[in-house]
Amino acid sequence: MLSHDLVIVGSGGAAFAAAIRARRLGASVAMVERDIVGGTCVNVGCVPSKTLLAAAGAYHQARAHRFSGVATRGEAIDLPALISQKDELIDGLRRTKYLDLASSYGFDILAGEARFADADTLMVDDRSLHGGAYVIATGARPAVPPLPGLPDAGHLTSTTAMEQTRLPERMVVIGGGFVGLEQGQLWSRLGVHVTIVGRIAPRAEPELVARLEAVLRDEGINVVAERAVAVRTGSKAKIVVTDSGEQVATDAILVATGRVAQTDDLDLDAAGVKRDERDFVVVDGEQRTSNPRIFAAGDVTAGHQHVYVAAAQGRVAADNALTGAQGEVDYRGLPSVLFTSPALASAGMTEAEALAAGFICDCRVLALEHVPRALVDHDTRGAIKLVADRATGKILGVHALAAGAGDIILAGVYAIKFGLTVKDLAEAWAPYLTMSEALRLAAQSFTTDVARLSCCAA
Numbered sequence: 001m002l003s004h005d006l007v008i009v010g011s012g013g014a015a016f017a018a019a020i021r022a023r024r025l026g027a028s029v030a031m032v033e034r035d036i037v038g039g040t041c042v043n044v045g046c047v048p049s050k051t052l053l054a055a056a057g058a059y060h061q062a063r064a065h066r067f068s069g070v071a072t073r074g075e076a077i078d079l080p081a082l083i084s085q086k087d088e089l090i091d092g093l094r095r096t097k098y099l100d101l102a103s104s105y106g107f108d109i110l111a112g113e114a115r116f117a118d119a120d121t122l123m124v125d126d127r128s129l130h131g132g133a134y135v136i137a138t139g140a141r142p143a144v145p146p147l148p149g150l151p152d153a154g155h156l157t158s159t160t161a162m163e164q165t166r167l168p169e170r171m172v173v174i175g176g177g178f179v180g181l182e183q184g185q186l187w188s189r190l191g192v193h194v195t196i197v198g199r200i201a202p203r204a205e206p207e208l209v210a211r212l213e214a215v216l217r218d219e220g221i222n223v224v225a226e227r228a229v230a231v232r233t234g235s236k237a238k239i240v241v242t243d244s245g246e247q248v249a250t251d252a253i254l255v256a257t258g259r260v261a262q263t264d265d266l267d268l269d270a271a272g273v274k275r276d277e278r279d280f281v282v283v284d285g286e287q288r289t290s291n292p293r294i295f296a297a298g299d300v301t302a303g304h305q306h307v308y309v310a311a312a313q314g315r316v317a318a319d320n321a322l323t324g325a326q327g328e329v330d331y332r333g334l335p336s337v338l339f340t341s342p343a344l345a346s347a348g349m350t351e352a353e354a355l356a357a358g359f360i361c362d363c364r365v366l367a368l369e370h371v372p373r374a375l376v377d378h379d380t381r382g383a384i385k386l387v388a389d390r391a392t393g394k395i396l397g398v399h400a401l402a403a404g405a406g407d408i409i410l411a412g413v414y415a416i417k418f419g420l421t422v423k424d425l426a427e428a429w430a431p432y433l434t435m436s437e438a439l440r441l442a443a444q445s446f447t448t449d450v451a452r453l454s455c456c457a458a
Helices: 013-024 039-044 046-064 079-105 178-189 206-218 307-323 351-356 372-376 405-417 422-427 437-444
Strands: 002-009 029-033 108-111 114-116 121-124 127-136 140-142 170-174 193-197 222-224 228-233 238-242 247-250 252-255 259-261 294-296 335-338 343-348 361-367 383-389 395-402
Touching: 002 013, 002 307, 013 029, 013 039, 013 079, 013 127, 013 307, 029 127, 039 046, 039 079, 046 079, 046 178, 079 108, 127 307, 170 178, 170 238, 170 247, 178 193, 178 206, 178 252, 178 335, 193 238, 193 247, 206 222, 206 343, 206 383, 206 395, 238 252, 294 307, 335 405, 343 405, 351 361, 351 383, 351 395, 361 437, 372 437, 383 422, 383 437, 395 405, 395 437, 405 437, 422 437
Parallel strands: 002 029, 002 127, 029 108, 127 294, 170 193, 170 252, 193 222
Antiparallel strands: 114 121, 121 127, 140 259, 228 238, 238 247, 335 343, 343 395, 361 383, 383 395
């Protein structure tokens, strides 16, 4: 029987963070992977989707930029070449950021199917593997809703959509969350007639969602803010039926209705590991499962599904498993980014969340028409919203719909994490003609009519 201080099931962001932390503590580590090393982010998630979004953005800009006197045009899309370039990027990052790192840190990656034989023993195919502690980090996969007619019609997921080598003429995206919106705009900008069926970014700030929906519609994306209830297959098209009876004809259906934990075949019951009603592994704040020697981290748990959260959870899980510490992840100011164009980024609480938590809120929404960077870019589609505690002035939430929103949101994270007030942000330095200046202007709008300010005067 093979034995290690820490055995990790999975090889994505949470798994590698746990393994690296364990090796830095001097522990012996074995990692088990049944498929491709690297997990969701590098293989089928963040990396491929963002490089294809960047490509689609470049193509869209060539055909529809906002500057007079600059003639550009978009030629025909060579989708196989684009997909090949995406795959080359993935291969390179998988090698340098995963396989080479495993060798550098000195831990083994065992190929095989993992399942628990009991509370103390993991089987990898027909081999027994014993760990002083375990971390489950097997991630999640796209969920497929039980829509009548969908199995017969066939469908894409975000994974299989990014493997296409031919563009469909029409596509219905079922789901208006992060994946649905990114995939919808991606394929629309590459020339597909896209309809999104579902509520747009349902948990985001409504003032920003309304502006984002207007952008999508302006780009030719049809938005049906209803629930898909069935799919029919006709002689010439697939038909998606909504709860109001609306019928949308399409050539391809992309399902983007959330994700489900990959706990199949692990036999977690044999290990005494509890799961919730959606099969996500139940953990406490220390990433510990119902079996005190087994921890879990990343998308396999029912928490925030971001790779940076997975990494933080993996580090905490390894620390607690190997040292007996009782550390927890600090989620204050946790950011999220929807990589549409413009991007939608958030840190901290929404206004609704702050009110539900008992705060008396003071909020401001600053349209990008008042942001010099947006004006010189001829792109004022978007806004900044600040959520503050009226009693103390402390920033509770920062929300941005803007080009580069994912970059400027880091300042919002700092503001929330370190307890800055609206006054602090309003008086902080901000370089002129950057989008980050929008945060300072939004803070100034609590006490000043920013429309009456000179370009760079406080």
